[in-house]
Amino acid sequence: MSDKRILIIGADGMRPDSFDPDLMPNYASLMQEGSFYPNFRAAYPSHTRVNAATLSTGQRPGKHGLVSNVMYTPEASEPLLDTSKAQQLLAYGQETGDLLLVEGLGDKLAAKGKRLAVASAGSSGSALLWNPNHRERTINPNWHFDESELVALHEKLGEPSKEMGRSKLEACHWVTDAMIDCLLDDEQNQVITLWLSEPDSSQHFYGLGSPEAKAALRCVDDCVGKVLHALEDRGLEEDFELFLISDHGHATVQAGISLSDVLKHAQSELELKNAYVPVLDFIYAKNKSDINTKELARLADWLYVQDWCEAVYAPMRLGLSSAMALEDLIGPIHHDRVPLLALNPKNSAEQNEFGVAGITESLSPYSMLKSSHGSLSPFEMNAFCLAVGESFATGKVDERACGTLDIAPTIAEILGFDGSAMDGQPLHRKELSHV
Secondary structure, eight states, rough: OOOOEEHHHTTOOOOOOOOOTTTHHHHHHHHTTSSEEETTEEEOOOOOHHHHHHHHHHHOOHHHHHOOSEEEETTTTSSSETOOOOTHHHHHHHHHHHHSSSSHHHHHHHHOEEEEEEEEEHHHHHHHSSHHHHGOOOOOOTTTTTTTTHHHHHHHHHOOOOOOOOHHHHHHHHHHHHHHHHHTOTTTEEEEEEOOOTTTHHHHHHHHTTTHHHHHHHHHHHHHHHHHHHHHHOOOOEEEEEEEESSSOOOOEESOOOOHHHHHHHHHHHHSSOOOOTTTEEESSTTTTTHHHHHHHHHHHHHSSSEEEEEEEOOGOOOOOTTTHHHHHSSSSSSSSSOOEEEEEOOEEOOOOOOOOEEEEEEOTTTOOOOOOOOHHHHEEEOOEEEEEETSSHHHHSOOEEEGGHHHHHHHHHTTTOTTSSSOOOOOOOTTTOO
């Protein structure tokens, strides 16, 4: 196994076309040193926690089992699983036997006496999903995961400075400093993830291209600058391969339709007898053992012709003629956590008030959102990826299709352990002397 170390720096929700060299000089410099992947894609749905699980395992949601930011889980004590909350995720894992249904990078490293360490400014749930079985090396401002070492560390670090408004700039600086001070020097931390919650938060509440979103991009670049200086000061530049990534893109929200209201209207108009549960862009059966496929087909047909609906997806086993195969989006399904129907709302390339392209007819009733993600809109699915280090060509733009699915297999190949069982494939790289 190689002694090379990996540092993943994630900028949550950053679109590739958001990169601005004037705002982001550190990114601009690194773009000249590494390989940029403009066709890097999120896993569907383009949710943060779904992609955290995909990034950490190299598997599709149909296999790893984390299929949405919020999941309907009637088999558990908490029927609506909010994956942003680590406490709920841990309880769900205890009740069902497994949180993620596949082995992750952290598990593979632990088996070899090494560690995946995480410093995340995101929710406690998104931080946990990077390494759920070894959370003792997970730093998050929102929770200490009931780990005694992390409790002491939180007391030492203190709280992030109070934020102004809805942006999470201070949290990003807090975790960056924590990663540098607490994780970077330990060689046992062979893979480190630094996850920044911007520009996602600012884009959600202020809009793509807004002054606040631009300030968030500047903040992300400042955090990257801190890391680069820390690597240089410690003489660690040659030890690390860098991945600067995001988990998904964003699109401006239009309409804000409530799927709950849509489903109530359908139940009344179609006189549906079965009970259904709407969750984000998905519809579940309230009772998983009682599914009337003829009635479900009528519902799928009705949804498909609604003005806001682009497409309906369902598991192939249901045989719904108006629905496309959900497996085409999430891969072969190896578990029972998937919805009956997944709805993709219409989208366009129209521009918002700040001149940024990408509009989606959101199914979220949360009217405060100016921008969001989760659908198949290309603006939401297209994520950022730049790889820098001896494994990658210098100043290259690699146009081939790739995605969050491929990061873990790439790391496995660089470090020299077997990633062949992963769904993803290693990113195209120049030849390595140590592989």
